[in-house]
Amino acid sequence: MYGNTVHGQALPPSEAGFEGENSNRLHFLTALLLRPEHKFRCHDTAARQNLQVELTNAGENNSPQLSEASVQHLEVCEACHSELALWIEAARLCREDEYFDSIILAAQAGDAGIRMKEVSGGLALFKPGDRQCAGLLVVVDPDDWMDILAIHRDVPKAVFDNMS
Numbered sequence: 288m289y290g291n292t293v294h295g296q297a298l299p300p301s302e303a304g305f306e307g308e309n310s311n312r313l314h315f316l317t318a319l320l321l322r323p324e325h326k327f328r329c330h331d332t333a334a335r336q337n338l339q340v341e342l343t344n345a346g347e348n349n350s351p352q353l354s355e356a357s358v359q360h361l362e363v364c365e366a367c368h369s370e371l372a373l374w375i376e377a378a379r380l381c382r383e384d385e386y387f388d389s390i391i392l393a394a395q396a397g398d399a400g401i402r403m404k405e406v407s408g409g410l411a412l413f414k415p416g417d418r419q420c421a422g423l424l425v426v427v428d429p430d431d432w433m434d435i436l437a438i439h440r441d442v443p444k445a446v447f448d449n450m451s
C-alpha cells in the first residue's frame with residue numbers, strides 16, 4: 288500500500304525516495320536551507336537572497352566579507368541573523384563537494400599528481416598533501432566516478448600504498 292516503508296511504517300516524505308550518497312547529502316543541505324522559519328520572519332527577501340549569494344561566493348574564509356547592505360540587514364533581521372552560522376556551514380560543505388569533484392575530474396583527465404588504484408571497496412584516489420606525508424583519500428565507484436563512496440582526510444601515504 289505504501290511505497291516507502293520501514294517495518295511497516297510509512298516514512299515521512301522528507302525521508303522517502305532519496306537514494307545514493309551524493310543525493311542524500313544534497314537533499315540534507317536543501318532541507319536545511321528550505322526549512323520553515325518558526326521563530327522569526329525575514330521581511331526583506333531581496334536582502335536575504337543577496338546575503339546568501341555573498342556567503343556562497345566567499346572563498347575559504349570563515350569570516351566572509353559581506354557588503355555594507357548585508358551587514359546592515361543582519362543588524363536588523365533576527366531571522367537572517369539566527370541562520371547565519373547554518374548558511375556559512377552549508378556554503379563550506381558545497382565548496383568541499385566541489386573540491387572533491389575537482390579531484391575526481393583531474394584523476395579522470397590523467398593528472399599525475401593524483402594516484403589511484405583499485406581496492407576492494409572501490410577505486411581509491413589519493414591526493415598527497417603539501418608536505419607529501421598525508422593526503423586526501425577519496426574512494427569512488429569504478430563504474431561511476433562521481434559517486435563518492437568514502438572520504439578520508441589526513442591519510443598517510445603508506446596507508447594508501449598498503450590498501451588492497
Ligand SMILES: [Zn+2]
Nearest residue numbers: 329335364367
Ligand atoms: Zn533577513
